[in-house]
Amino acid sequence: MTAAYVYPKYPFRLPGGVVPGAGEARAPLVVVGAGPIGLAAAIDAAQRGQEVVLLDDDDTVSVGSRGLCYAKRTIEILDRLGAGDAVVAKGVTWNTGRVFHRDDEIYHFDLLDAPGHQRPGMVNLQQYYLEEFLADRAAALPQVTLCWKNRVAAARADADGATLDVETPTGGYRLRADWLIVADGARSPVRKMLGLDAEGRVFNDRFLIADVAMHADFPAERWFWFDPPFHRGQSVLLHRQADDIWRIDFQLGWNADPEAEKRPEHVIPRIRAMLDHQGYQDIDFSLEWVSVYTFQCRRMLHFRHGRVLFAGDAAHQVSPFGARGANSGIQDVDNLIWKLDLVMRGKAPAALLDSYDAERTAAADENILNSARSTDFITPKSPVALRYRDATLQLASRHAFARALVNSGRLSAPTHYWDSTLCSPDRDRFDCLLRPGSPLDDAPIERDGRPGWLLQQLADGFTLLLFTDRPESLGSALAELAPLGAGAVPARCVVVSEQPGTLPGVVVLHDAQHFAAERYDAQEGTTYLVRPDQHIAARWRRPDAAAVRAALTRACGH
């Protein structure tokens, strides 16, 4: 048995230059909330050279597992933020999912990873570990001032920024922020202080979450039960996490008494019954953490309010099915910070931030749609819905078509911003799933004879991916595009070549296994302009400096 998780205790401090009670301090960028989203935002901004003040009312990570599945795209973003390796090393990669209906397993599936990606489809890890890894990373960045035990008590926004009244163990102070990122979670005190709300649908249901340590071998699989004999009429979900901790979610129904349900004398028999039913009578377990939650699917009408930007659960909430909460919050950050950095440096108009609002409200709608549909399938709201669900489950044990309709959660996948105003529409013909607005698809490559991955070779800013058969044949095209690497908003050339080779002053990636050319439907001269968040801005069959310049301008919100 592994020892229980020890919650770190982070030191209290004030932002630099702040003396409680002595006038107003000023900061170019303040982030409220040091959960995974606020920490990721602070790290991303600091990596781009911005000074960030991060305020949090607590001095440790979140209690209990809470968020627990991290999707491939999120891990790719965490790679960029310097926390991907830690998450994958500590987390549990799972492949097999089993779906049960009443007494029987009706089918199982293998999340076979598509070949040629560095990161797995899904990694399970308790949220407290993710927060700890991100807090460690943030603490290592001198541009981040991590202020634990600094509680925002009042907030006002105006055209030039926001003013925060902050309370601390050593007294209060007033902080003036030129830009404010609000990432203080679903209840978002700061959102309420600013008089803003999130609207949507409340699901009248309660779920019990238990973190359970199993004292024996137990499979690392995702199990989902519809109407099991040990918990009649409800659903149950089981997932493996790090440290031999399993996470179990029991649907309780709206009429359950949350306080009574949380008591060990109620929880332990439920878990025992589940294990016994699955044939694990011999397995001993202990309860690490229990909570009861309800959820809503809702979002703010806009995520940008002048110089105040909302991200993560503060901006949008989804039902837990599909792991679309923390994953979409990390993707908010990925979308927001490069834009905010360009605007703060005067290299892009403030209107670029309206594209954050447009792209991420669309993503929130997609996540809400998917998670609400999962919830409707899992917890039918009418006799008709129950009949269709049971019919689907009965057919699913025999017929693959019905398995496509079984919806126990559609696991988080990135939004393709196909309708974004930042994208330049294709004028050439491409035949692949990727389009302007899509996130890049990873591919194995070699650089200087060493194996690596495409996504790790991209610039922090914009990247021009140039595909060719052999590097030397790019000659004049490269000379024409090279000046783009030195503009106010540079786009650095990266050559992806079918044959190995080198070019002076340019990164050349050898597409030895042909994954990249295939995924990008690339031919000689195919050129992709990639945004700093690794989404495609534009692409062409032939590199054309004037067209690239125009697309770059467009992608910067001009």
Next chain:
Amino acid sequence: MELILEPHFADPGYPSPYSHLAADAFYAELLQAHDGLSPEQSAMLDAKLVLLLANQVGDLGVLRAALRAVREDIEPERVAQCRIPDLAGSRGT
């Protein structure tokens, strides 16, 4: 034509990178169609929907295969006795 038992939902007008979306959309819209109906009305909606989709399929061999598949799913031990002609039936025997 054979009865399709593999997933076959698609939304050609709105292509998506995610294949589950079309199946999920159908399911959600099917249930929306039942919203606010009495049990009798819901059963009638289902019956009419089956007839409409049967006409869309048209091919009697496929329809018979579908009838067998669902009857078998509900009552496997008695499927041999229920009087659904097999595929040969559709060839005019």
